[in-house]
Amino acid sequence: MRFNSLDDIRAFCRDLPGGDAQAADAAALRQQNLTKPPGSLGRLEELAIWLARWQENATPRLDRITIAVFAGNHGIASRGVSAYPPEVTAQMVANFAAGGAAINQIATLAGAELRVVPLELDRPTRDFTVAAAMDTEDFLSAIDTGCHAVANDCDLLVVGEMGIANTTTAATLCAALLGGGASHWAGRGTGVDDDGLSRKRTAIEAALKVHERLLGDPLAVAAALGGRELAAISGAVLAARQRGVPVLLDGFVATAAVLPLARLAGGMLDHCRAGHVSAESGHRDLLRELHLDPLLDLNMRLGEASGAAVAILLLRAALACHLGMATFAEAGVSGAGD
Ligand SMILES: Cc1cc2ncn([C@H]3O[C@H](COP(=O)(O)O)[C@@H](O)[C@H]3O)c2cc1C
Numbered sequence: 143m144r145f146n147s148l149d150d151i152r153a154f155c156r157d158l159p160g161g162d163a164q165a166a167d168a169a170a171l172r173q174q175n176l177t178k179p180p181g182s183l184g185r186l187e188e189l190a191i192w193l194a195r196w197q198e199n200a201t202p203r204l205d206r207i208t209i210a211v212f213a214g215n216h217g218i219a220s221r222g223v224s225a226y227p228p229e230v231t232a233q234m235v236a237n238f239a240a241g242g243a244a245i246n247q248i249a250t251l252a253g254a255e256l257r258v259v260p261l262e263l264d265r266p267t268r269d270f271t272v273a274a275a276m277d278t279e280d281f282l283s284a285i286d287t288g289c290h291a292v293a294n295d296c297d298l299l300v301v302g303e304m305g306i307a308n309t310t311t312a313a314t315l316c317a318a319l320l321g322g323g324a325s326h327w328a329g330r331g332t333g334v335d336d337d338g339l340s341r342k343r344t345a346i347e348a349a350l351k352v353h354e355r356l357l358g359d360p361l362a363v364a365a366a367l368g369g370r371e372l373a374a375i376s377g378a379v380l381a382a383r384q385r386g387v388p389v390l391l392d393g394f395v396a397t398a399a400v401l402p403l404a405r406l407a408g409g410m411l412d413h414c415r416a417g418h419v420s421a422e423s424g425h426r427d428l429l430r431e432l433h434l435d436p437l438l439d440l441n442m443r444l445g446e447a448s449g450a451a452v453a454i455l456l457l458r459a460a461l462a463c464h465l466g467m468a469t470f471a472e473a474g475v476s477g478a479g480d
């Protein structure tokens with residue numbers, strides 16, 4: 143799939159694929175017949191049914207899981223909004239390739255393929271307190287990169303990011319599209335001190351002023367106040383919707399990346415689940431705004447898809463029960479009131 147204009151994206155969002163209701167009904171019926179009191183596996187039951195709906199298959203699979211970590215650099219990093227220098231983005235991309243990051247360990251444990259996608263790291267986006275971070279062409283190109291990260295035969299997509307200063311970008315998108323002010327959405331990210339947090343708030347406020355006239359247009363906001371790796375995440379989420387691939391979102395940054403899409407169309411994130419709620423302040427409120435109930439709450443605040451990757455293990459538990467358990471009839475177990 144290729145979006146040649148912002149209007150192409152808007153058109154796709156107006157006519158979203160709805161998943162397979164029959165596959166979901168069949169999976170729900172199977173859950174009723176498995177050897178357990180109805181509902182006793184709690185959210186694991188709902189997760190199995192959700193996989194069936196969005197894979198369009200009553201017998202869902204988790205044979206091929208892709209974790210896509212998109213990386214980008216941000217002009218706003220020059221404002222002293224991160225505890226780390228921008229070189230760390232490329233250095234961590236090298237660390238992912240060498241197998242030395244947290245996500246490498248969790249991906250291996252979860253049986254998932256890790257795909258790291260750097261987006262023009264030596265050409266940071268513009269400082270959005272001065273000008274638009276990206277022009278439309280740049281934004282669409284990042285969306286396209288995200289679309290290409292989703293294979294047709296993928297059973298589950300997990301999205302995350304690496305980009306020094308991108309918690310400022312994420313907070314700016316939230317403030318622009320949800321209101322509430324810079325202080326509400328700015329958190330400590332990699333661990334900025336009080337001065338750093340204050341620089342973050344100042345940058346967000348300046349950006350909101352400079353781009354005030356765009357604030358009613360979610361895609362214009364995503365281009366002017368976003369980042370390439372966030373745009374790529376939204377592209378991957380769009381492609382997943384088209385290709386019948388359910389998605390796990392990682393933390394604050396990955397969730398903020400899809401906020402502009404959610405503003406375009408109710409139901410846009412129905413094929414997505416929040417893998418976890420990050421300790422980054424703002425994530426819990428953002429999830430509430432998007433009606434996403436996180437699967438895990440582990441006080442993690444790393445990014446790089448790590449929280450969502452841990453949640454793959456829960457999906458594997460849900461699927462193992464769904465596919466492997468016996469029904470009451472098969473096991474000769476009496477039902478309630480038999
Ligand atoms: C060594 C290291 C590894 C990381 N892995 C993810 N992030 C996370 O931290 C960054 C966002 O925080 P801020 O907005 O404060 O810069 C992103 O790159 C994010 O993925 C990391 C950050 C560091 C330093």
Ligand SMILES: O=C(O)c1cccnc1
Nearest residue numbers: 393394395420422443445
């Ligand atoms: O929740 C996140 O996405 C996050 C938190 C801190 C640093 N980087 C990312």
